[in-house]
Amino acid sequence: MSLSRSAHAPIGVFDSGVGGLSVLRHIRAQCPQEDLLYFADSAHAPYGEKSEAYVVERSLAIAEFLLSLGAKALVVACNTATVAAIKAVRARYPELPVVGVEPGLKPAAAASHNGKVGVLATARTLQGEKFLQLREQISSATGAEFLLQPAVGLVDQIELGDLHNPAIAAMLEHYIAPLLEQGADTLVLGCTHYPFVRDGIQRVLDNHGRSDVQLIDTGDAVARQLVRLLTAASLLRPSAADTVSAPATLRAYTSAPVAAMAAAFEHLLGWHPQVEQVAV
Structure with a gap:
């Protein structure tokens, strides 16, 4: 797969479910100019009770999906997936900025x-x-x-x-x-x-x-690390103050029916993105 190296490409974020929204809000706060992709693997949640091999398999499949949408970086916004699978994700995509979360x-x-x-x-x-x-x-x-x-x-x-x-x-x-x-x-x-x-x-x-x-709670630290990696790779999108650009977008995907995910965005963040169910 040809990886996107454009600063205007979106950032991919995924979790087993809605928990990664707590990280997503920190990313949006620190990177308001960035387009975001969010994938909730709710049909296969929770990861904490699955085998390590299963979590690795799911994480690699989701990473491939987000990259197929043009993601320039990945945030593994799940402690369990970070522990089990981030090494495998980085090994498969060695040139891709990948940020995980781990207990603080x-x-x-x-x-x-x-x-x-x-x-x-x-x-x-x-x-x-x-x-x-x-x-x-x-x-x-x-x-x-x-x-x-x-x-x-x-x-x-x-x-x-x-x-x-x-x-x-x-x-x-x-x-x-x-x-x-x-x-x-x-x-x-x-x-x-x-x-x-x-x-x-x-x-x-x-x-x-x-x-x-x-x-x-380490969500803020995750967002700061993402900014550091994007800056180092010259992939940080210029802010609206620096250039004329379209407003930042958020596209959301879930492996489960969309109603629960849409409700989670509304109740937890007060956001109303379009949510699409996909088979990954």
Whole structure:
């Protein structure tokens, strides 16, 4: 496949579902001039309960689809897919700027006062070789203790779209309370879905008298890294202030029926892009 090298080409962003919208909003905020493509693999979500080989297969297929639409760069806006598949994506497209997301262990270790950091993530993320290497590296360098908590089923509930669902509140209590009991003073949101239930997480902290616990979300850092890679490759689209150009566009795709994805854009971001269902 011939890769696009034009600064005016779009940026491709994908996730297993709606979680990547939390990253997409940071990209739009930092790159308002860029055309964006978003793919939600909701028909195959959640990735956190799938095998690594399956996640790699899906990620490569989605990458090929986004590149067929002319993407000049890819953002793997899913912690599980980053852990499992970003190495394979970069190996297949070595000249393509590819940005992944990973749990913010380093900033969490720096923010923690007592060295105890809770990590809320999918089981697949916490079991991944990339994550375990990162944990060992940062733990050795900082002395931080990372308390790992797989949040089984939480992504499924968030995908349903009702963020005030009592089931979500019960899950957050069930998963976060043990981390607080172990003394965590910092909590890593290790899945791009989790920032959308940040208010619910804060309520759990408040109810336990732990409103001082810091929450770490790496979406902003992902957008900054994307800007750095595009700039280095001379692929950053000139801003509207610098040139006469059409308004930036957003095209959205999903492997599931479009209604849920369109509702997610509206409820989570207040955006109303056209959403198309595609078989990938």
